[in-house]
Amino acid sequence: MLSLLSSSLNQAVQKLLGRTVTDVTLREYLRDIQRALIKADVDVNLVLNLTESIKKSAFNPPPGVTRKDHILYLTYKELVKLLGEKPVHPTLKRDSTVFLLVGIQGSGKTTTVAKLANFYKNKNYKVGVVCADTYRPAAYEQLKQLLKNIDIPVWWEKGKSSIELASSGVKKLKEEGFNIILIDTAGRHRDESTLMSEMKLIHNSVNPDNTILVVDGTIGQEARRQAEAFHQQAPLGYIIVTKLDGAARGGGAISAVAATGAPIIFIGTGEALGDLEEFDPTRFVSRLLGYGDLKSLVERVSRIEESVSEEKIRAMMQGRLTLEDLVTQMESLTKLGPLSSILSMLPGGFKVRQSIDTEEIENKVRKWKAILNSMTPKERSEPSIINSSRVRRIARGAGVEERDVRDLLKNYYRMRSLIKRIRGRRDFRKLLRGMSGT
The missing domain is CATH 1.10.260.30 (Signal recognition particle, SRP54 subunit, M-domain)
Known part of the structure; x- marks a missing residue:
């Protein structure tokens, strides 16, 4: 995940650890951090603010803490702040919770719907999916194919508009006692006024408990403009960033989205249904800096159903x-x-x-x-x-x-x-x- 950014940041850290901290070495370290972040498409102003904050306190460690350890702590703290600081979890209702997922074409939205369905099913919720995408003929078949092995139903009816599909599907699944209802919508671009208006109508017709924007991690800083455009049409509750397993600009996408104030709740780290992780800025930064994230590894292991006696x-x-x-x-x-x-x-x-x-x-x-x-x-x-x-x-x-x-x-x-x-x-x-x- 973000291997290039992680490698660059870690090289900067290892270089610092091998030298005495002086004005010169601190300057070189901060320059290395800046290069790594800017190469990952993080906004230049955000990068400059981050390194300036580190510089201000670098030579004032608390008693008993070395300068090196203090600088590393400051780096960790500022990166966490850049990415949202605290993990956020979607609010779930006792009876049923409706999620409306939106995003641009090619963002991995439909696959993310399936991953999210799998995530909540593994937590023992009764999950149902509504296909409200009428623009892509294969959308319904794709959802069925993705979910057929985990026994999650997909609701869809031929001849209905996207608004009718969303409202009818939610009503049907609520009547059948589903706890989690996920609505997959057509991919759209922020410049497509007709589709953006349709999304607003879908939102108003179903009044979802949570509206989630799915963002492609490979688009870098463009993620912020996308998030702001979607937010104007339908208030965004949360964001999921996908394709971080191969996204050189993923750091830019995450930091850009975090700057909008809409919390990131999940990140996509692969193609399999289980490759969806709850986003925790502290754990994410630990992995970027090479300190590991054993908690995520334990969570993955616990999801494997087959075990050896x-x-x-x-x-x-x-x-x-x-x-x-x-x-x-x-x-x-x-x-x-x-x-x-x-x-x-x-x-x-x-x-x-x-x-x-x-x-x-x-x-x-x-x-x-x-x-x-x-x-x-x-x-x-x-x-x-x-x-x-x-x-x-x-x-x-x-x-x-x-x-x-x-x-x-x-x-x-x-x-x-x-x-x-x-x-x-x-x-x-x-x-x-x-x-x-x-």
């Missing part, structure tokens, strides 16, 4: 590791989200992320799963029978190269060998005894 762990650690075990565990890791995103949540994770090719690892896991599906049950349980002819057949069935099959087998035997080596250790034997209750 204690019996399975014990069997694996006693040497009864199968190919399926290896691939299942690697696949569980990828369910946390993009590996680069996971690493950014760990303290110092940016260093690890820069030293490995996370995309290559994720591609390898996808290949391994296809290879596993191409094997017979006997091959999966007894890899030792896989000879050259079997390797060729498995590779053809999986659509991969023969070397990919051999790579999986090599890693499997390597893992088994590692487990065998540590089985004799005293602390390991103690762990197994603890698991068996003896």
